[in-house]
Amino acid sequence: MLADLHVHTARCGHATGSIQDYIDIARQRGLTEIGFSDHLPLVDRDLPGLAMKSSDLGGYVGELGRLIGRQRAEGAVDGEPAVLMGIEADYIPGTEHEVSRMLDEYEFDVVLGSVHFLGDWPFDHPDYRGRYEEVSSDDFWAAYFATLEEAARTGLFDVLAHPDLAKKFCVFPSRDPSELFESLAETAAHAGVAVEINTAGLFKPVGEIYPSRELLAACFANGVPITFGSDAHAPDEVGREFAQAVALARSVGYREAMTYEKRRPRAYALPEI
Ligand code: ZN
Ligand code: FE
Ligand code: FE
Ligand code: ZN
DSSP, X not given: XXXXXXXXXXXXXXXXXXXXXXXXXXXXXXXXXXXXXXXXXXXXXXXXXXXXXXXXXXXXXHHHHHHHHHHHHXXXXXXXXXXXXXXXXXXXXXXXXHHHHHHHHSOOSEEEEEOOOBTTBOTTXXXXXXXXXXXXXXXXXXXXXXXXXXXXXXXXXXXXXXXXXXXXXXXXXXXXXHHHHHHHHHHHHXXXXXXXXXXXXXXXXXXXXXXXXXXXXXXXXXXXXXXXEOOBSSGGGTTTTHHHHHHHHHHHTOOEEEEEETTEEEEEEOOOO
């Protein structure tokens, strides 16, 4: 069994493909579960094309709900991956109540928590790269990890997505980041949240999986569970480089990963690939 729990759709405004298109590729690639995790509408800022519009959330949840209802009533048909209703929610300090209200409105299987903003800066967005000139890389990394720890402690999220996204554009701290990693791993363990092994980083300027081996090793040492995510924004990206992701997990000691149903985690053994 292998689950890709991080997949977008055209509804977020910067991805292509329908829910069915992603399911078809997941089936071809032998994934046993596919968790949709399109971007929850942003509550305190108007940035079209970064997340679903509020008016699209009902359609997203409704379409997935019908598919899942059919699968859970009749069982999945030959080779069809089981579908999970997930969502990727931004952690933006001050928006917790509104995010919590939206998450409670629907029966999600899994909620990914992401830090894509520091203040008003969408630091992982290529159009805003100029802002890196204005900050020290040490301050930037410290702020990113502090915000991700806060996200873990809110209790809003099951999984921390792409946990070292700060490295996306190859901006690295001058100081050894191992204390940041240890602190995040301890906080995630105490909060009971998993971290995601996200293969999209392989295709970004940094050219490596999120998280780094060092951060993942700290997570393993602290007993933090893992999930896998491709962060597909096109159907062909589903499950990409998962053999590498599983190998990385094994190499630091993991033997199992998590999937979710109605926000209850369940472990499965890592496949032999
Ligand atoms: Zn996206
Ligand atoms: Fe993200
Ligand atoms: Fe994503
Ligand atoms: Zn993402």
